Every structure is written in C-alpha cells, then in structure tokens.
Amino acid sequence: MERRCRTTFPFYTAEEIDGWNWYSPYRDVLDIFRRDAIGTITDETSASMRRLRANHSKYNNLIGKAECSHNLSNVGDDLCGVDPAGLKWYIYLTSITQDITILQSSKLEQTSKSAGFKPSSIPCALLYRTMAPAAIDVPTTPPRVVGPATKKATRPTNQLPQSMIDEARMVRKEAFNPKIHLDYEPPKRIYTMKEIGLEGHGISPNAASEPFSLFTEEAIMQMRAEIFSDEALKGCQYTSTFIKNMVRGMGPALAPFIYDAWNHPEVVAKISEVAGVDLIPSIDFEIGNVNISFGDGTTTTWNPTMDGDGTSAVAWHYDSFPFVCVTMLSDCTGMVGGETALRRPDGYIMKVRGPAMGTAVVLQGRYIEHQALKALGGRERISMVTSFRPRSPMIKDETVLTGVRGISELNALYSQYTDYRLELLEERLRVMLKEERRRQLANRPFDIPKIRRFLIEQKEFLDSMLEELIEVRD
Secondary structure, three states: OOOEEEOOOOOOOHHHHHHOOOOOHHHHHHHHHHOOOOOEEEHHHHHHHHHHHHOHHHHHHHHHHHHOOOOHHHHHHHHOOOOHHHHHHHHHHHHHOOOOOHHHHOOOOEEEOOOEEOOOOOOHHHOOOOOOOOOOOOOOOOOOOOOOOOOOOOOOOOOOOHHHHHHHOOOOOOOOOHHHHEOOOOOOOEEEOOOOOOOOOOOOOEEEEOOEEOEOHHHHHHHHHHHOOHHHHHHOEEOOOOOOOEEOOOHHHHOHHHHHHHHOHHHHHHHHHHHOOOEEEOOHHHOOEEEEEEEOOOOEOOOOOOOOOOOEOOOOEOOOOOEEEEEEOOOOOOOEEOOEEEEOOOOOEEEEOOOOOOEEEEEOOOOOEEEEEOEEOOOEEEEEEEEEEEOOOOOOOOOOOOOOHHHOOHHHHHHHHHHHHHHHHHHHHHHHHHHHHHHHHOOOOOOHHHHHHHHHHHHHHHHHHHHHOOOOOO
16 A cells, blocks of 8 residues: 655745745645645655755756747757656646646656656646746835936947958858857856845845856857848947947847847756846847947947046946846957946945956846946957846836837837736736635635735736836937
8 A cells, every 4th residue: 555644845844835925836736735635645756846846947947948849858868867756746736827737747757767758748838937036025116227318219320340240250150059059157156135235125136146157159159140240230230328339139030049049948047047036038129239349459439428437338227127147249358347336225336357258247237236347458348238037927027118218129129018018917817816716716715905915016017017118209
C-alpha cells in the first residue's frame, strides 16, 4: 500500500507562506491545501516538491524555451539530467490556474533517463511562468519623469562617420544562437534598493548591477551590422535635447538578430535573474534604443546637458520603464569614465563602474535617479538600452511615455503601449474572476474591501493610460 503523509508544502514555513505578497499560481495551490480540499499527498510527491524548489529556475527556463514553439519537444538535450518528477510537478502547479487539465499534464512522461519526456501537446504559452517576482507592495508615489524638450520625432542633422558605417556592414549576417552569441557571467555585485535608501520602492529589491558579461563579440558585431544598415539609418534615426544621435524602433523587420536576442528565453531569464524579478521586454519599439556618440579619438564631439564640472554625458533623470539593460557595443580600450551615477534620496552619489564591450548593466531606472557620466579617450561610444517590464500582470506597472514620446513614431508607440496595457488589464480581471468563483464555491463571505481595492487599482491603471495617450502638437 502506498504510504501517505499529511502535509502542506513541507519545505515552506507558515511565516514564509503568509509573507508572500506576490501573485503566483502557487498561491492558488496553497489555498487548496489550506482548505484541505487536497489534504494528502504522497511522500514521493513531497520529495518532488522539494526538488522543484531546488530546480525552480531551471524548470522555468525550460518552459520559457519551449514557449517559442508551443511544445516541449524542442528542448531536446536540455532535459537531460533534469528531475522528471520535479518538472512534472511544476507543470501540474502551473496547470491549476491555467485551465490545463491534469490529463494533459500527465503527457509529460519519462521515456528514459537521457531522453527526458515525450513531446507534449500542452500549449506552453498558457503555462504561466512562476519565477517568484520580488515585488514589494508599498504604497509609494512613483517619481516624476522629465523627458527631453523634443516634442516630436526629429531626425539628426549631423552625419555619422562613414568609417563606422562601412566597418559595421562588413559582417556576414546570421541568426541569433545562444550557444554562439550568449556569454553570460553573473555580476560580481548587485546593489539593493535598501543600500541606496529606496527600500520599499519599485518592483524589486535589486537596484543596479555591476557590469557583467552578456554577449560575445560576434553578437555585438551582428547588432552593429543591423544598426548601421541602410534601412535602419534611413528610417530609425532620432535626435533629442538629451542625446544627439540615436537609432531606435527598428523592430523585427529591420533588426531580426537584435529582436530575437532580447526576446530569447535564455537572455530574458538572465536579465530577470539579475533584476530579481521575472521580466519581459517592454514593447517592440524599445527593443534596442541605441545611443551613439563619436569623436576625434580624445573625447566625444557633443555633450548634452552637463553638470557644472563637465562630467555628465546625460542629465539626471528617471526612466519611463521599470527596468533597463544597458549593453556596451563599443570597444572601450583606452576609454576613461563612462560610469553610471546613482543619486540617493539624501543627495549622496554612488558610481557604478563603466562597462566593456559585450557587458551590460541592469538598472531599476524608473525609480532611481541616475545619469551616464562622460567618457573620454574613445573613438566612439555606442550603447544599447533595452527596456523591461514585469511579466506578471499582478505586479504594479508604472510605465510612462514621457521620456520616449518625443523620440518615437507615435502610431507605433501608442499602439504597442495600448496593446500590452489592455492585455494586463484583461489578465487581472480573469484572475480576479477566477478567485471570485472559487470564493463562491467555497461558500466564503464576499470581501467588500478586497474587491473595492482591486477596482480602485484598475481605475487608477486606466487613468494613467489616459494621461499618457495624448495628442502632440507642434
């Protein structure tokens, strides 16, 4: 006879469970256990759940990779060495809140120790990924974003050096392949919001990282080839009072390598790991905002809004999106400076060292006042800023368009912003409807404060959209 033990998630303490203030399918499972709707699980399942906790990120990455083709057959050798029971339990947990039947989940059967699982017909886009977002629900007002004085999309009048363009176009183009183009090493240090005096603000306890290796030199060359292509330079160059030369809004048509790189599950997983919260690229238009400065080999030729000491390359500012990943696309040999400065609420300024080619810095820029310091001694300085937002619809989203409205094609910007915001609202309503139906089935009393709080939050969410979707006149 199979021995059973009575348990409720044995690897979490009651304090840990009660302290979870982030949305996850696990919460629904916990509610079921608490109500004793499922009161007993086998010792074997308990062990699988422990392994689930130990391998959570690995399972999450596998599901993300499978998302691309909507089944698990393409993960191949990646399943070798993965605990089948743990991954199967992961699928089971996510299925509970996504209306995927247990029968479908059971299709993930082990075929051999080396082969892992049979291909599954489960639509992986429905498998709500459950990397625990380190969200902090503290009622704080987000900082005000000040954008450039530029009100409408404007093309730069100065010409980029022809040598820079010709050099970039010598590269033979290829598709993004993480085995060739990804060179991730965790940052040696991640600064916390508490360290910079902003504990309780934002969507993650992580503030900023030291530069860390992210892409290989081959990947950087591919990105530069797309940035300096004829099509990108003709239709995607912008200028503002903040940055004189930018290339942005290329999209998958003009920059497939860049688009695929930033949307690849492995890359997204690494950025999320550094950020401390599960992220996804914000909108397509913000995949690859490229800032370009160039000079005579000793300094940059143009320097926007500087501090009195002449050391600032970009004015103090907050970003429009929750997180950014800043990637260096230039050879920084002989370059001095280029640090990122963070200003704490008490006025103290911290500096994060400058990056090298292929390295990146992750910053919770929506909530941290920061600036890029001037770099001296380089022939050029090209950096790519990619914006991210939380994957979970239940985490607050305080994105604004102030910083990007004047340097974007409004039709594309407004369309993409509206699409993702309405999708968030739709998912939030579905989650609340599901909770409300379960409350009724369990015959629990109607929670007036909870529902009113939820509705007020969604009203504020819609009000914020009205503030951002404005007509821009000359």
